[in-house]
Amino acid sequence: MGMKTKIALGAVVGIVVIGAVSANAGDSDTGTADKGTSASADRQSGGAKDAGAGAGAGKGKEKAEKKVSQAEQFKAFVEENGTAQEKEAVSHVTKVQGADEQNDILDTADVYTDFTGGIMGEGTGPAKLIASAFADWKQSENGLVTVYDADGELLGNGQF
Numbered sequence: 001m002g003m004k005t006k007i008a009l010g011a012v013v014g015i016v017v018i019g020a021v022s023a024n025a026g027d028s029d030t031g032t033a034d035k036g037t038s039a040s041a042d043r044q045s046g047g048a049k050d051a052g053a054g055a056g057a058g059k060g061k062e063k064a065e066k067k068v069s070q071a072e073q074f075k076a077f078v079e080e081n082g083t084a085q086e087k088e089a090v091s092h093v094t095k096v097q098g099a100d101e102q103n104d105i106l107d108t109a110d111v112y113t114d115f116t117g118g119i120m121g122e123g124t125g126p127a128k129l130i131a132s133a134f135a136d137w138k139q140s141e142n143g144l145v146t147v148y149d150a151d152g153e154l155l156g157n158g159q160f
Helices: 002-027 032-044 055-065 070-081 084-090 124-137
Strands: 093-097 107-113 143-148 154-159
Touching: 070 084, 070 093, 070 124, 084 124, 107 124, 124 143, 124 154
Parallel strands: 107 143
Antiparallel strands: 093 107, 143 154
């Protein structure tokens, strides 16, 4: 009774935990996935849905589809709210991933820069400033931001 019962109980608890995490992840979604799916479908089809619409309606949709990248949003935030050192460090940011998908369970974001040399290079100090500025931009109960150099090597990380 002892070993088999423990294994069965462990499996049931594992399934319940996975179900709870999945349910929480689905609750925080406000329908943005559907918008992204239809927008990407429109891009793949070449905007065929807009072909029958008037010229004014097509231009309005094009502006709505032109979304500012996460890196540009981050840079704009730091430009408005950051210190001079943070502004200098963030000017090296080339790409940000994962900043728009948060569920407060385990949020991760990646920030890519144009620094070189990895952990021993010149970007280690600015990486801490970038991570700090990112924490000012996005808040999470359990978030981790990782900063990478141009070759994808780790420069630093921080909580947000």
